[in-house]
Amino acid sequence: MTPRPRAGARSDEFAAPSPDELDALRSMQGGGRWTCQGRTLELSNLDKVLFPASDGDPAATKRDLLVYYAEMAPVILPYLADRPINLHRFPDGAGNKGFWQKQVPSYAPEWLTRWRYEDADPGRSQDYAVIDSAPSLVWEANMAAIELHAWTSSLRDVREPTWALIDIDPGSQTSFDDVVRLAQLYRAGLEHLGVDSVPKLSGQRGIHIWVPVADGYSFDDTRTWVEALSRAIGAFEPDVVSWTWEKSRRRGRARLDYTQNAINKTLVAPYSVRAAPGAPVSMPITWEELDELDDAAPWTIRTAPARVQEVGDLFAAVRRQPQRLPTL
DSSP states (O other): OOOOOOTTOOTTTTOOOOHHHHHHHHHOOSOEEEEETTEEEEEOOTTOEEEOOBTTBOOEEHHHHHHHHHHTHHHHGGGTTTSOEEEEEOTTOTTSOOEEEOBOOTTSOTTSOEEEOTTOOTTSOOEEEOOOSHHHHHHHHHTTEEEEEEOSBOTTOTTSBSEEEEEEEOOTTOOHHHHHHHHHHHHHHHHHHTOOOEEEEOSSSOEEEEEEOOTTOOHHHHHHHHHHHHHHHHTTOTTTBOOOSSGGGTTTOBEEEOTTOSTTOOOOOTTOBOSSTTOBBOOBOOHHHHTTOOOSOOOBTTTHHHHHHHHOOTTHHHHTOOOOOOOO
16 A cells, blocks of 8 residues: 655655556565666565564565555655665664664665765765665665664755754653653643644654754754753653763663754654564654554554555645744
8 A cells, every 4th residue: 555645746756666566576586676667676685584573563574674665655755855864774684783874885876866975074974875766765775774864954955954853762761651741741842832843653662753943043053942942841750851871871761862953863764664573663643642652663564554544644744834943
């Protein structure tokens, strides 16, 4: 089931592969050449298990991952297409240690869009991929790039964020009820300030809140603003929140992490798969749904497409409403 594209998008913008192309991907034996929207991709190890089974969810293969990203291209690509991408790759599967890849590899196809980060420090990644089509999304997934982390800023000016990010990062002693309570406090604070925001489940145990911002803000601006708001929220739950950076010293408490508001720091993109058993997805939700959830990661690559088909892209309306941040 292919999700509908974002509201207001042209019918040919961020298109999913055709039904015939998707059928060819599903039926391919192990690997080989796959043609998608005029691009030819060399796919491999399609039957390799990347995600162990979990809590009744069956194991998932690389083919399952590729089909998911191909089907979901219309709703994922708006959050990737004009931004550099940091990839979290797990070639040995989600149960094993992965690694980050930012630099475009030398073997990347010529048609893959690239962006050069001229301000990169010596020895750091300079050439980043930009995922702007279904073929590029599938090509990255074929490298076992399970998690997609796009920059908070766009190519128009990478020094200016387009979102202010709130990351409720639970500790070992933090229950999901605690995480929900913190999110509800943020909701109340943001509504009091008249600030539009959208929550999403991290796909693990946390909750992310994204606040669209108008042009002209620096990362110092958004980080300072999110820190001030977060310290006010944290004051309501001092026994739940720690401001200590090192996780080992937090005594299992949650961190309200404002430091992700910096250039080349990221939170996982909406609808990205997470590297965990069962192949959970980082799913946007409504504030009303938050009050009813009892599961930190209820959607997986098998159930997320139907969910989006039903409710659409919950981030779409807010994404088109950049706003000024009120003084705190």
